[in-house]
Amino acid sequence: MTEKPKSRSLRQGSREQKILSAARQLFSTHGYDAVSMNTIAARAGVSKANIFHHFSSKEALYIEVLRGACSNFGPLVEAGFVGRGRLGARLARFSRGHMETLFQDERRTQLVMREVLDNGQRRGHQLAERVFGRNFSQLVEHVRESQRCGDVRKNLDPAIVAGMLLSANVTFFLWRDVIRYLPEVRFADNPERYVSQCCDVLVNGIAACKKAAAGTKDGASTRRSAVR
Amino acid sequence: MTEKPKSRSLRQGSREQKILSAARQLFSTHGYDAVSMNTIAARAGVSKANIFHHFSSKEALYIEVLRGACSNFGPLVEAGFVGRGRLGARLARFSRGHMETLFQDERRTQLVMREVLDNGQRRGHQLAERVFGRNFSQLVEHVRESQRCGDVRKNLDPAIVAGMLLSANVTFFLWRDVIRYLPEVRFADNPERYVSQCCDVLVNGIAACKKAAAGTKDGASTRRSAVR
DNA sequence: GCGTTTCCCGACCGACCGGTCGGTTTTTAT
DNA sequence: ATAAAAACCGACCGGTCGGTCGGGAAACGC
Numbered sequence A, B: 001m002t003e004k005p006k007s008r009s010l011r012q013g014s015r016e017q018k019i020l021s022a023a024r025q026l027f028s029t030h031g032y033d034a035v036s037m038n039t040i041a042a043r044a045g046v047s048k049a050n051i052f053h054h055f056s057s058k059e060a061l062y063i064e065v066l067r068g069a070c071s072n073f074g075p076l077v078e079a080g081f082v083g084r085g086r087l088g089a090r091l092a093r094f095s096r097g098h099m100e101t102l103f104q105d106e107r108r109t110q111l112v113m114r115e116v117l118d119n120g121q122r123r124g125h126q127l128a129e130r131v132f133g134r135n136f137s138q139l140v141e142h143v144r145e146s147q148r149c150g151d152v153r154k155n156l157d158p159a160i161v162a163g164m165l166l167s168a169n170v171t172f173f174l175w176r177d178v179i180r181y182l183p184e185v186r187f188a189d190n191p192e193r194y195v196s197q198c199c200d201v202l203v204n205g206i207a208a209c210k211k212a213a214a215g216t217k218d219g220a221s222t223r224r225s226a227v228r
Numbered sequence C: 001g002c003g004t005t006t007c008c009c010g011a012c013c014g015a016c017c018g019g020t021c022g023g024t025t026t027t028t029a030t
Numbered sequence D: 001a002t003a004a005a006a007a008c009c010g011a012c013c014g015g016t017c018g019g020t021c022g023g024g025a026a027a028c029g030c
Helices: A012-032 A038-042 A048-054 A057-072 A075-081 A086-102 A105-133 A134-149 A156-177 A191-206 B014-030 B037-044 B048-054 B059-070 B073-081 B087-104 B107-134 B134-149 B160-181 B191-206
Strands: none
Touching: A012 A038, A012 A105, A038 A048, A057 A105, A086 A105, A086 A156, A086 A191, A105 A134, A105 A156, A105 B107, A105 B160, A105 B191, A134 A156, A134 B037, A156 A191, A156 B107, A156 B160, A156 B191, A191 B160, A191 B191, B014 B037, B014 B048, B014 B059, B014 B107, B037 B048, B059 B107, B087 B107, B087 B160, B087 B191, B107 B134, B107 B160, B134 B160, B160 B191
16 A cells, blocks of 8 residues: 555565564574464464575574574673773773673573573584674683783683673573562662672772772762662 | 382382473473473383373473472582681682582573573562572571671672672583683683682672782682592 | 272374475566 | 566475373272
8 A cells, every 4th residue: 555566675585584573582582492483474474484485494594593693792792891991990881781782682682591501512612603702702801901901810710700790790681580589689670780789899809909999989889879 | 020019108109200200301401392291201101191190281290390499409508608717718618519509410400590591580489489598598698797797898789799609600500511612711611610710709809808818818729620 | 809099001182383385476687 | 568586375284292081900998
């Protein structure tokens, strides 16, 4: 009716994109097995047979969704870490950005998580290359750099420090719907405060001894805000 | 042939236990959807109909497996934390025990993880009560106690500190098959070293300022061992 | 001994799974 | 205008799913 014909090259892959979009939504929230091709077809407003016209199999479709989820997973994060300022400030900025990225596209994060849990052993290699790739390497490099500057203790494995930096946020994301019901936990709906405190601890933990107290300035503001 | 009759009350629930055991194995390694009742029946050496005689549905069987996995999940861990000694030593002992528990029954850990990922939102409440229950509370209480003693900075949320303590280990468990392929990571097969360094960082991070260096003694032994 | 209850199984059910097939419509190239 | 190619669909395939049913075997109370 109101639609113009549109050349195929213009609306290139519109149906295919709809399929991918539907599959991304469904796979990430319910997992691979729990989602049927019928469901995807219905969600995408497309016949099931059409899906098999664009993707050779359900597995192939899933892989495609996964590939899309993995690309550019970290550049934003990385961008948040670089720059000048004292260690505590940069680290907090990075961590905040990281947490934001996790929640910005929960679907994507959840998809990756699920893949790690379900196929970590089988596809661990690909995941390591695709999800992290250079991102983790760059983060480690930053830590190493800080060690050279004397900001970070030299007896720490930079990869472990980088891992701890990420693990706190990832765990928060993963368990947020559970810890909410723990009576002692009051930060379930306040990731900012969580990140802030974690960075506080980490900065103090990794900083070279004489500067231990210095990093506190940025991270320790316990009463930052109660929003979100 | 060689089997004696055995009264029913003696071998009480032997078939039922076999079913539960098979279900536990299969669910934990492949997830709920990917495991069929036929498979469970075959693994248990029982007819499928018999499973439905003992358990009203697949869901009920799964819940039962889950209940078994959740009980006594933490007492051992808790036991490792209490006792005397300086903060760093106790914390390291606890963390080591925690990591050990995670790997001691990987199946169980993986089952809980999967449940969190798949049904965290729906069953978050039950999970919070069953998986952690008093365990997390006790851990938090220990942190709070250390705060009163002046060993831990008072401006930190004890629940967050407790969370960081656990998150490092949990993340290691979850991502172990992925980080193995990261070139910078050399601790993938050496959880002891990982735990050791994490505790080092945490102890220094949470310790009251003047004692910052003190906790290092126990945790910083970077060259502890290369075994396992 | 005998009835009752519990345990157990093979056969079977409708629903749905991933995937295919033949044919129709739409787009593109000429 | 037309033929080739790509996109698309309804109907259908063999197979498996969770779950049921009727009946046989074993343990129980008496």
